[in-house]
Amino acid sequence: xxxxSLLATVHNNxxxxxxxxxxxDVAAVxxxxxxxxxxxxxxxxxxxxxxxxxxxxxxxxxxxxxxxFELPDPGAIYETWENEYGVVYEVPTTxxxxxxxxxxxxxxxxxxxxxxxxxxxxxxxxxxxxxxxxRGILWSQGEDHKRQRKSLTPAFSQDAIRNLTPIFYYTAHxxxxxxxxxxxxxxxxxxxxxxxxxxxxxxxxxxxxxGFSHDFGSLDGKQTSITEIFGSPKLSAVNVGLFLLSQxxxxxxxxxxxxxxxxxxxxRTIEDIAMKLLARTKKEKEEGAFDxxxxxxxxxxxxxxxxxxxxxxxxxxxxxAQMRVLLVAGYETTSTTMTWALLxxxxxxxxxxxxxxELLAFGEEPTYDQQQSSLPYLDAVVHEILRIHAxxxxxxxxxxxxxxxxxxxxxxxxxxxxxxxxxxxxxxQIGIPISCINRSTxxxxxxxxxxxxERWLEEGGIPKKAQDIQAYRHLLTFVDGPRxxxxxxxxxxxxxxxxxxxxxxxxxxxxxxxxxxxxxDRGLLLLTRPRIVGEQGTNVPLRVRRYEG
Ligand code: HEM
Ligand SMILES: *[C@@H]1O[C@H](CO)[C@@H](O)[C@H](O)[C@H]1NC(C)=O
Ligand SMILES: CC(=O)N[C@H]1CO[C@H](CO)[C@@H](O)[C@@H]1O
Numbered sequence: 001x002x003x004x005s006l007l008a009t010v011h012n013n014x015x016x017x018x019x020x021x022x023x024x025d026v027a028a029v030x031x032x033x034x035x036x037x038x039x040x041x042x043x044x045x046x047x048x049x050x051x052x053x054x055x056x057x058x059x060x061x062x063x064x065x066x067x068x069f070e071l072p073d074p075g076a077i078y079e080t081w082e083n084e085y086g087v088v089y090e091v092p093t094t095x096x097x098x099x100x101x102x103x104x105x106x107x108x109x110x111x112x113x114x115x116x117x118x119x120x121x122x123x124x125x126x127x128x129x130x131x132x133x134x135r136g137i138l139w140s141q142g143e144d145h146k147r148q149r150k151s152l153t154p155a156f157s158q159d160a161i162r163n164l165t166p167i168f169y170y171t172a173h174x175x176x177x178x179x180x181x182x183x184x185x186x187x188x189x190x191x192x193x194x195x196x197x198x199x200x201x202x203x204x205x206x207x208x209x210x211g212f213s214h215d216f217g218s219l220d221g222k223q224t225s226i227t228e229i230f231g232s233p234k235l236s237a238v239n240v241g242l243f244l245l246s247q248x249x250x251x252x253x254x255x256x257x258x259x260x261x262x263x264x265x266x267x268r269t270i271e272d273i274a275m276k277l278l279a280r281t282k283k284e285k286e287e288g289a290f291d292x293x294x295x296x297x298x299x300x301x302x303x304x305x306x307x308x309x310x311x312x313x314x315x316x317x318x319x320x321a322q323m324r325v326l327l328v329a330g331y332e333t334t335s336t337t338m339t340w341a342l343l344x345x346x347x348x349x350x351x352x353x354x355x356x357x358e359l360l361a362f363g364e365e366p367t368y369d370q371q372q373s374s375l376p377y378l379d380a381v382v383h384e385i386l387r388i389h390a391x392x393x394x395x396x397x398x399x400x401x402x403x404x405x406x407x408x409x410x411x412x413x414x415x416x417x418x419x420x421x422x423x424x425x426x427x428x429q430i431g432i433p434i435s436c437i438n439r440s441t442x443x444x445x446x447x448x449x450x451x452x453x454e455r456w457l458e459e460g461g462i463p464k465k466a467q468d469i470q471a472y473r474h475l476l477t478f479v480d481g482p483r484x485x486x487x488x489x490x491x492x493x494x495x496x497x498x499x500x501x502x503x504x505x506x507x508x509x510x511x512x513x514x515x516x517x518x519x520x521d522r523g524l525l526l527l528t529r530p531r532i533v534g535e536q537g538t539n540v541p542l543r544v545r546r547y548e549g
Contacts, residue, residue: 048402048425051414052100054090055081063092073393073520073528075435078103082436086411088422091431099396099429100422103437105468106408107422111430112470112481116141119397119430133328134267134321137486145482151312152322152486155301161489162368163296164210168497169365171206174219176501183546190545192511196339196529196538199498203335206494211326212299213280214273270323274316278303298490299323326487333391334491336529338498339540340389341381343518343530344451346508346542351453355381356547359504371496380453382495383473387444388451390477391527393435399428408468434476435528437469509543 059066068074068091078101081089087104102108111119120141121129129139137148154160175198183191201218208216216222277295281303284295295304299319306314345352358377366375406421413419424430441448443466447455455461462474471480478485485491510516517533529538 048423049100049428050419050422050424052088052090052422053085053412053414054098054101055085055092057092062094063097065094068394073435075393075433075439078394078433078436079440082440082442087407087409088405088411093429097429099431100424101431101433102405103433103440104407104409105443105465105470107405108432108437108476108480109470110405111432112479114403115397115479115481115483116145117482118399118401118403120400122396122398122429125396133324134317136318136321136325138325138329139321147313148318148322149482149486151305151314151318152298152302154305155298156486156490158489160296160298160301161493164298164490165368165493165497167210168206168494169501171202171209171219172498172501174205175202175498176505178219179506179544180546183544190543192541193544194539194541195342195508195544196335196540199335199338199342200331202498203331203338203494206334207326207330209297210490210494211297211330212273212277212323213295213297214276266327267320267324270320270327274299274320274323278316281307298326329485330487330490332527333487334494336391336527337385337389337491338495340530341385341495341499342502342508342542343540344385344388345381345503346510347514347516347518348451349509351381351451352503352508355499356503356507359500365500365504366496368493371493375496375500376457377453378496378499380456382492382499383456383475384451384453386477387438387475388449389528389530390434390438390475392477392479393433393528395432395434395479397430397432399424399426399430401426432476432479434479437476443469505547506544507547509545511541511543 055064057063062069068077071077081091081101082103088100088102088107090098090100092098102111120126121139126139133139137145137152140148179193179198182193183189185191204218205216208214277297277300281295281300285304285307295301299322302314302319302322306312345355355377358375362370362375366378371378403424404421405424407419410418410420411422437443439448443463445463445466466474468474469476472478472484472488478488511532518530519533521529521531521538530540531538532540535541
């Protein structure tokens, strides 16, 4: 089978734009045209927002955005700035803007209480979400977000995920059988498998089946508009320029491009799937369990709930939008996380062996409930991967009202004043450097950068400073507050199921020995993706053999 390449190297394209003289010229003209406008806006902001120290404007057009975008994983540079300028600092952004970056537990806790109300998506991100994924939960804010979140929450409950667990094992076993066949066909007891694409297939088919009872069949090598849309859209330099500039001019994000054609096709596919699902839930309502099987998928549960509770008001448009959101939010996050896990296990044979021992000693494949408490080392490995390799590395929001953000330790402002809180005027952008916070030496201690699952099991393994981060397991990987990842339990259960099947049955090794270098790239949605140095795209070929005791 020839797996579709599921990744776009947005990052390289961004570099191309940054180097492209024409785009710079265009941008420079635009800068001139809107200079007055931004100056006025900035002047109003600077009246109230505390002036903080921070890195210089390294690029006249893109500020430090270019520098941040060029780094596949900006955690390290955020940490350097934090060490230099303090727990909050300001970073120059595109066309004269700036954002205030929060690295302080107290500031973050304050911020997350106000997420979706005081701090909202920027216009650029919001119109991008609306255009590409519809007016679903990712796009919504305030009261509307609260209502959409409420309608979806029961479909992600403990019971719902428990019901979906057999699907997570089903896709994992499909990959297992395919790998066994590949190893047997190679005749040599082991073979090289490019695991990143396999994790893509597992993740895509899982979200199809568990999300809306549809089999995309990517594990069977099927090519569909969905596998293509996730495979092909390399953003052209022009598209990327539009993308960066649309931070300032939101309307630019609706300029039609070849990519929007692909997205329209995805929408049609989603509509077909939705119609089938609607018919199915209707039939189930009339006849009781349909095919002897009860509809369990996330969207199926949502539709059933709407049928029995008129107060939910779920429209068809919204259902279609939520389906697109599930694909976007649930697919690449999980697949890149599982790829990182296999890679770290291949790089750390002792940890891999210890995990396999725990799985074998446990015997059967852990059920949803057993996953919660009976396999502490699996749990530690999974959370250590999420800490070190958070797929969403940073987020930006904008304040829609004035606010004062308290700090747990003082910072020195640009005028040399020492303050314990900062004022933020309406219109100020706020940056959340997730990957920095997860790996900060200040918070996690001297071994913060090391992959060491044991920290989750040891007494005192999580330093007091890290414990000040008020989020799920003191990680910002799933963020916090009203927009905390709704699919956290879905993602964790899938991750654990796939690891327990694969690590129990196979041994993973670095193809060219333990010294092999790994680098980080950005995937389709700008999430971090690993690549083995020297490989194409984001290929992660590992040597895989059956575990034979
Ligand atoms: C390792 C796996 C995952 C990670 C690290 C992750 C991370 C995140 C993050 C950081 C956000 C916040 C985005 C923002 O504020 O702009 C988010 C939101 C969301 N995630 Fe996940 N996610 C994962 C898996 C999933 C899965 C498997 C699903 C669905 C099946 C899912 C569904 C959602 C939804 C619906 C939201 C929007 C919540 C809201 O706006 O209220 N996620 N996720
Ligand atoms: C949800 O229920 C309402 C009536 O209670 C109905 O008008 C609406 O079409 C339903 N939504 C879907 C997607 O079926
Ligand atoms: C593999 C990986 O993500 N490594 C990064 C871990 O974090 C440090 C510091 O933030 C980076 O320098 C590494 O590149």
